[in-house]
Amino acid sequence: MEMPRPDGGLIARRDRIVAALRAVLPADAVIDDPAETRAYECDGLTAYRCAPLAVVLPRSTAEVAAALALCHAEGVPVVPRGTGTSLAGGALPTADSVVLGVGRMTAVLEIDTVDRIVRVETGRTNLAVSAAVEEAGFFYAPDPSSQLACAIAGNIGMNSGGAHCLKYGVTTNNLLGLTMVLMDGTVIELGGAHFDAAGLDLMGVVCGSEGQLGVVTEAVLRILPRPEGARPVLIAFASPEAAGACVADIIRAGVLPVAIEFMDRPCIRACEAHARAGYPDCEALLIVEVEGDEAEIAHQLGLIERIARRHAPVLVRESASAEESARIWLGRKSAFGAMGRIGDYICLDGTIPVSELPRVLAAIAALSARYGHSVANVFHAGDGNMHPLILFDANDPASLAGAEALGAEILRLCVAVGGCLTGEHGVGVEKRDLMAVQFSPDDLEAQMRVKDVFDPRWLLNPAKVFPLAASEGRRAA
Amino acid sequence: MPPDARAPGRFAAGRPASAGPDPGDPGSPAATPPPAAAAEAAGALCPASEVELAELVAAAAGPLRVIGGGTRGMAPAAGRTLTTAALAGVVLYEPAALTLVVRAGTPVGEVERRLAAEGQRLPFEPMDHRGLLGTRGTPTMGGVAAANVSGPRRILAGAARDAMLGVRFVDGNGRVIANGGRVMKNVTGYDLVRLVAGSRGGLGILTEIAFKVLPAPETQAVLRLAGLDDTRAVAAMAAALASPWEVSGAAHLPAGRDGGAVTLLRLEGFAGAVAGRAGRLAAALAGFGRAEVESDPARVAATWAAVRDVAAFHGREGDVWRLSVRPSAAAALVARAEAAGTLYDWGGGLVWLLMPEGTDLRARLGPVPGHATLVRAAAATRARLATLHPEPPAVAALAAGLRARFDPRAILGGGGS
Numbered sequence: 001m002e003m004p005r006p007d008g009g010l011i012a013r014r015d016r017i018v019a020a021l022r023a024v025l026p027a028d029a030v031i032d033d034p035a036e037t038r039a040y041e042c043d044g045l046t047a048y049r050c051a052p053l054a055v056v057l058p059r060s061t062a063e064v065a066a067a068l069a070l071c072h073a074e075g076v077p078v079v080p081r082g083t084g085t086s087l088a089g090g091a092l093p094t095a096d097s098v099v100l101g102v103g104r105m106t107a108v109l110e111i112d113t114v115d116r117i118v119r120v121e122t123g124r125t126n127l128a129v130s131a132a133v134e135e136a137g138f139f140y141a142p143d144p145s146s147q148l149a150c151a152i153a154g155n156i157g158m159n160s161g162g163a164h165c166l167k168y169g170v171t172t173n174n175l176l177g178l179t180m181v182l183m184d185g186t187v188i189e190l191g192g193a194h195f196d197a198a199g200l201d202l203m204g205v206v207c208g209s210e211g212q213l214g215v216v217t218e219a220v221l222r223i224l225p226r227p228e229g230a231r232p233v234l235i236a237f238a239s240p241e242a243a244g245a246c247v248a249d250i251i252r253a254g255v256l257p258v259a260i261e262f263m264d265r266p267c268i269r270a271c272e273a274h275a276r277a278g279y280p281d282c283e284a285l286l287i288v289e290v291e292g293d294e295a296e297i298a299h300q301l302g303l304i305e306r307i308a309r310r311h312a313p314v315l316v317r318e319s320a321s322a323e324e325s326a327r328i329w330l331g332r333k334s335a336f337g338a339m340g341r342i343g344d345y346i347c348l349d350g351t352i353p354v355s356e357l358p359r360v361l362a363a364i365a366a367l368s369a370r371y372g373h374s375v376a377n378v379f380h381a382g383d384g385n386m387h388p389l390i391l392f393d394a395n396d397p398a399s400l401a402g403a404e405a406l407g408a409e410i411l412r413l414c415v416a417v418g419g420c421l422t423g424e425h426g427v428g429v430e431k432r433d434l435m436a437v438q439f440s441p442d443d444l445e446a447q448m449r450v451k452d453v454f455d456p457r458w459l460l461n462p463a464k465v466f467p468l469a470a471s472e473g474r475r476a477a
Numbered sequence: 478m479p480p481d482a483r484a485p486g487r488f489a490a491g492r493p494a495s496a497g498p499d500p501g502d503p504g505s506p507a508a509t510p511p512p513a514a515a516a517e518a519a520g521a522l523c524p525a526s527e528v529e530l531a532e533l534v535a536a537a538a539g540p541l542r543v544i545g546g547g548t549r550g551m552a553p554a555a556g557r558t559l560t561t562a563a564l565a566g567v568v569l570y571e572p573a574a575l576t577l578v579v580r581a582g583t584p585v586g587e588v589e590r591r592l593a594a595e596g597q598r599l600p601f602e603p604m605d606h607r608g609l610l611g612t613r614g615t616p617t618m619g620g621v622a623a624a625n626v627s628g629p630r631r632i633l634a635g636a637a638r639d640a641m642l643g644v645r646f647v648d649g650n651g652r653v654i655a656n657g658g659r660v661m662k663n664v665t666g667y668d669l670v671r672l673v674a675g676s677r678g679g680l681g682i683l684t685e686i687a688f689k690v691l692p693a694p695e696t697q698a699v700l701r702l703a704g705l706d707d708t709r710a711v712a713a714m715a716a717a718l719a720s721p722w723e724v725s726g727a728a729h730l731p732a733g734r735d736g737g738a739v740t741l742l743r744l745e746g747f748a749g750a751v752a753g754r755a756g757r758l759a760a761a762l763a764g765f766g767r768a769e770v771e772s773d774p775a776r777v778a779a780t781w782a783a784v785r786d787v788a789a790f791h792g793r794e795g796d797v798w799r800l801s802v803r804p805s806a807a808a809a810l811v812a813r814a815e816a817a818g819t820l821y822d823w824g825g826g827l828v829w830l831l832m833p834e835g836t837d838l839r840a841r842l843g844p845v846p847g848h849a850t851l852v853r854a855a856a857a858t859r860a861r862l863a864t865l866h867p868e869p870p871a872v873a874a875l876a877a878g879l880r881a882r883f884d885p886r887a888i889l890g891g892g893g894s
């Protein structure tokens with residue numbers, strides 16, 4: 001992975017830039033001590049690191065606007081940051097950039113249960129948004145596994161998803177309005193507590209634009225009443241094909257579970273060793289969860305179990321208690337941690353049409369053997385979002401390179417069968433150079449035109465999303 | 478393969494043989510839809526492939542008046558008519574993946590029939606504008622997408638924009654652009670799908686759209702509350718929507734069929750669940766009066782089709798306005814509007830108003846926490862009042878910048894604003 005060469009002129013002017021930032025922001029909002037800026041040198045994609053020129057941590061939209069206007073005037077690139085859990089390097093700085101973190105902006109500004117919205121500052125974490133409306137009987141639906149740590153800012157930046165999006169959608173489907181600061185310091189509001197845009201749906205394109213169009217400081221989020229209850233069933237199979245066919249039949253039968261999670265044998269074994277969730281030792285396992293009151297849950301699980309039995313399951317275990325439900329989910333939720341105990345891994349994030357599941361799993365197994373890297377699969381099967389985990393040895397650069405090459409091949413496969421390079425983690429720097437696999441030059445040009453309008457000088461998070469060669473002329477301008 | 482063979486991996490790749498009739502198959506009814514022939518006879522440009530459309534746009538010397546079926550009254554008044562009617566057909570339908578890919582000119586009715594045969598449906602319940610606008614023609618899926626047309630179920634299942642997974646379109650330069658795809662989760666690059674949804678053709682001409690579809694429910698029921706004033710009705714709808722029973726429609730007619738106010742709440746799902754939920758919801762709303770439960774399928778369907786299509790205004794004179802607002806503000810806005818007719822949908826989030834001809838509703842309402850769209854009016858009124866709610870200057874400048882880049886020659890009519 002390459003990053004553009006930092007602008008030596010900016011680095012030489014570092015002290016002046018920092019002094020100018022201090023002049024418009026409170027003293028404690030600007031960090032330039034290298035010992036402290038190092039904390040911002042990477043995000044969740046820890047393989048790549050680079051400390052920025054400086055870090056600013058504003059406390060209000062007005063302070064964000066002041067910081068951006070100044071960076072705009074000085075021609076300094078800005079990297080917006082929530083809490084830095086991106087797995088794609090979306091918040092990775094360059095040496096000539098200022099990181100602008102919204103982590104200090106965490107207030108709940110409004111809760112309205114008639115309009116069913118919550119308005120928050122975007123530094124608030126995902127889970128803390130749900131917590132704020134819990135007492136009123138509501139929740140915020142998108143639930144990335146990182147929800148304890150990640151901020152709404154990054155959720156909007158990446159259009160993040162979660163385990164329950166088969167039923168509730170992803171961030172863009174639950175975002176009603178936002179306040180955003182453009183690179184030149186202009187503050188705009190898009191959407192609000194109402195549905196749909198009057199004219200062009202600019203908010204729609206801002207969501208998922210990876211910090212390249214503006215810095216989002218406030219968000220109006222849709223909240224939903226909490227379901228009466230939820231319960232999972234665990235179904236084990238002797239082959240991934242049988243599990244895949246079962247998923248298709250469940251959806252085909254008109255049942256819409258809130259979640260269908262899939263794990264393969266390597267992943268099941270790791271989870272079992274780590275979390276002791278009581279999973280059977282089998283080739284493939286599904287966790288299917290439904291919602292409703294007791295009678296509705298029983299009815300839906302009955303249907304699902306009848307369908308599962310047509311696929312010769314090794315085991316069908318319906319949860320009979322809250323403790324059992326928690327245990328069934330425990331294994332799945334600790335999957336990434338469990339794999340981490342076995343070794344270092346790269347977590348992929350492609351999406352495929354659900355119908356291609358068996359074929360893709362077989363192809364991944366073949367690629368894994370060819371490259372000599374173990375791959376474990378754990379993913380949201382209902383929506384086809386796969387997370388193959390590729391094991392490698394972090395102390396061996398050749399091993400990382402091999403794992404990355406295998407990863408790229410798997411993502412190409414996802415695109416070839418009609419899917420995409422990233423289902424929820426974003427492009428960042430990680431998949432930037434694969435974009436041409438999925439998009440034609442005209443497709444990419446159309447996307448870059450949008451950035452031309454919002455950020456004509458390409459100062460916001462410029463070296464991300466688009467292949468460097470494709471964006472070069474614009475970044476240099 | 479159809480004539481506009483795509484690059485591998487772009488959009489509908491991986492198409493299984495079982496995906497339904499081949500759109501290129503001349504035996505398929507979709508290959509020669511009658512509306513296209515009629516349009517061509519009437520002198521409209523009627524490209525039969527994406528490639529042909531792109532060439533026509535690239536070569537266009539002046540403004541185009543792009544229509545699907547021309548039923549929604551949103552096409553620019555001037556320009557050479559170009560219809561997508563011949564770009565029709567289901568490209569891919571995988572019920573087990575809840576995925577449907579259609580060409581833009583595919584009739585909505587055809588899609589609805591095809592889905593119903595598999596026990597599925599479009600989640601967002603698109604309205605039919607013909608009764609309200611007095612238009613004729615065949616509504617198309619491209620029109621639904623370009624206008625982001627959603628009905629009562631929008632409150633539970635999202636808008637057309639939310640169900641759209643991917644698009645292919647021809648921009649004002651005549652370039653074919655693909656964005657999104659056919660899978661449920663996709664954050665690869667910028668989301669132009671949302672941007673073109675509801676853009677009213679101002680950024681490009683849609684040729685192909687992928688939708689997420691959903692299972693149709695086993696049963697539906699509607700609860701009716703009678704005699705509530707607007708404020709109490711919005712409160713009742715809010716209470717229903719804050720319940721865990723997944724209310725999929727919440728509408729209020731201040732003057733219902735027999736003149737009295739009626740508030741309607743819809744429940745959908747498995748038979749047992751709907752019956753149980755109806756009872757619990759009625760009990761929870763006891764403070765708003767006794768709820769009557771209707772579960773006759775034909776009558777439930779007719780009730781919601783009437784809400785969806787604003788049947789209460791059909792054949793009545795006056796301008797039609799559509800407010801998208803925060804529900805808690807709706808009743809006060811309606812009081813200020815002094816309308817000749819009112820219909821609340823989306824729990825109060827959507828308000829249809831029938832106004833005396835030529836009324837400047839925006840001036841009368843003052844600041845609106847949302848926006849007001851002029852849906853039906855005489856040409857003289859349209860010349861005076863913008864169709865779409867004016868945006869703050871900084872937002873308008875961004876929108877104008879996007880239009881200028883996607884349609885530099887301004888031949889697509891700027892999205893009907």
Ligand SMILES: Cc1cc2nc3c(=O)[nH]c(=O)nc-3n(C[C@H](O)[C@H](O)[C@H](O)COP(=O)(O)OP(=O)(O)OC[C@H]3O[C@@H](n4cnc5c(N)ncnc54)[C@H](O)[C@@H]3O)c2cc1C
Pocket residue numbers: 043044079080081082083084085086087089090091102122143144145146149150151152153154155156157158159160161162163210211212214215216217336424425426461
């Ligand atoms: C263990 C683990 C599990 C995860 N599970 C999931 C999962 O289930 N689903 C999922 O979708 N993701 C998941 N992620 C990825 C990550 O948590 C999400 O992408 C998350 O939304 C990032 O939020 P953040 O606040 O940390 O953003 P950051 O990492 O700080 O930034 C992410 C992107 O958003 C931009 N950005 C940040 N703030 C702003 C702002 N104010 N305005 C505009 N742009 C901004 C950044 O520039 C960057 O491009 C996981 C990550 C980890 C480490």
